[in-house]
Amino acid sequence: xxxxxxxxxxxxxxxxVVMENDLLRVIVMPDLGAKVxxxxxxxxxxxxxxxxxxxxxxxxxxxxxxxxxxxxxxxxLYPNDIAEAIDGEMxxxxxxxxxxxxxxxxxxxxxxxxxxxxxxxxxxxxxxxxKRITLRAGEAKLRFAHTIANLGRKPQPxxxxxxxxxxxxxxxxxxxxxxxxxxEGFGTPRTGRTSFAYQWPYAEDDSGAAHDMRWALPHSSGxxxxxxxxxxxxxxxxxxxxxxxxxxxxxxxxxxLPTCWLFASYGGWRELQTVVLEPCTGYPVGLQxxxxxxxxxxxxxxxxxxxxxxATVYEGLSAVSHIDEDGDVTxxxxxxxxxx
Numbered sequence: 001x002x003x004x005x006x007x008x009x010x011x012x013x014x015x016x017v018v019m020e021n022d023l024l025r026v027i028v029m030p031d032l033g034a035k036v037x038x039x040x041x042x043x044x045x046x047x048x049x050x051x052x053x054x055x056x057x058x059x060x061x062x063x064x065x066x067x068x069x070x071x072x073x074x075x076x077l078y079p080n081d082i083a084e085a086i087d088g089e090m091x092x093x094x095x096x097x098x099x100x101x102x103x104x105x106x107x108x109x110x111x112x113x114x115x116x117x118x119x120x121x122x123x124x125x126x127x128x129x130x131k132r133i134t135l136r137a138g139e140a141k142l143r144f145a146h147t148i149a150n151l152g153r154k155p156q157p158x159x160x161x162x163x164x165x166x167x168x169x170x171x172x173x174x175x176x177x178x179x180x181x182x183x184e185g186f187g188t189p190r191t192g193r194t195s196f197a198y199q200w201p202y203a204e205d206d207s208g209a210a211h212d213m214r215w216a217l218p219h220s221s222g223x224x225x226x227x228x229x230x231x232x233x234x235x236x237x238x239x240x241x242x243x244x245x246x247x248x249x250x251x252x253x254x255x256x257l258p259t260c261w262l263f264a265s266y267g268g269w270r271e272l273q274t275v276v277l278e279p280c281t282g283y284p285v286g287l288q289x290x291x292x293x294x295x296x297x298x299x300x301x302x303x304x305x306x307x308x309x310x311a312t313v314y315e316g317l318s319a320v321s322h323i324d325e326d327g328d329v330t331x332x333x334x335x336x337x338x339x340x
Contacts, residue, residue: 001138002111011037012058017104019114019133023140024313026133029073032057033098034118034131036074036164041140041246041313048248048313049073050165050274059101062123066094072165072274078148079125079158079299080287086157089124091287094163096122097129112137126152127299141327144309150299157291157298161261161280162309166239166248168264168275172216175320175331176200176237176260178229181213184285187224188268190217200229214319216275217266224268228283229260230295236323237277245334249312251323252279256307259283259295279309 001022009016014031020042027038037057039048051072060069063083075098080086083093092099102120109115119130132145150156166172178200185195190213191205202210216239217223235254240247261278282296290296299305310327314320320331 003109003114003135003137005106005109005114005116007106012056014057014059015101015104017116019116019135021135021137021139023138024135024142026135026142028116028118028133029057030104030118031059031101032071033075033100034102034104034120035071035098036133036142038073039142039248039311039313044244044246046241046244046246048167048246050167052272060099062096062099063092064099066098067270070165074162074164076129076131077159077161077163078122078129079127079156079160081159081161081285082287084286084288086287087154091124096124096127102131107132108134121151125156125158126150127156127158140313142311143327144311146307146309147304148299148306149304150301153301155298155300157287157296159281159287159290159296160257160305161278162250162252162257164248164250164277164311166275166277167241168216168239168266168273169241170216170218171241171243172275173240173242173319174214174216174238174262174275174277175240176229177233177322178231178260179233180230182228182230182283184226184228186226187265188222189225190221190223216264219267219271219273221266222268223264223266225262225264227262229262230283232258232260234322235279236320237279238320238323238329239275239277240317240320240331242318242334245316245318247314247317247320247329249314249320249323249327249329250277250279250309251312251325251327252309253307256305257281
């Protein structure tokens, strides 16, 4: 069960790195914001990440509109989400880093382990971001080490967010240790209403009927939903394909990423079908709004923030009850799967 790395690939003129062991095949695109483009569980030939069915990745310019170039895969956002002016500077839609080419180098590449190091310095916020991805022999896990450093002389308001777009259908289930949820004023939620709060996992519609928000919906439902888990009890989230008994989970430092955003389109937004898992340093979508509320953060000059993240592909479960700090997943065995 050895590890292999190949840095000799390009895709649409995008430099591409392939990392694999006997369990996982991972494709990373340093030239497109260090995007993790593909995570394939090799024993089943199952791709866990979602790809836009009508677009292919390509190089992009700073200030590109994100929604019109949402290729899929796993992006990273900093220092903002919606395009907005902060301290007199206009920041791009979904931040600076998702369009930038990152530098990269292999720090280790042998049969037991490979580590890909990628880094970038931002043109507006004067920040250095670094990401190490490690794949070990015999593990269905990707281990990430992130650091963010303010290189400038001014405090930098920021949000930092993972943005993993997942393949999903009506047999997919979302689990996370959430309590309070805030639904944004977006889309066509299954409850028929937006801009309200509820206790995870059951949200009521205007008639008082409860909807189990853990369950994804079919494309035919025409639903789209955007919400925040504002007070996570632990640092993890997961999406399980209950019919196939395979899933994808993220575990991370809950002190660094205390909230988790969930964006879902079940045919309701641009005819797309995906669930996006988005652990984040704060909420809501507006950075200035969050600074005023005290729910977003400020990176002081010379300050560095670090966070370890583990992405795990697991089998044999219909629901997840916990993911520990080493990415080990526990939950309900597949025999007891049920849905809404």
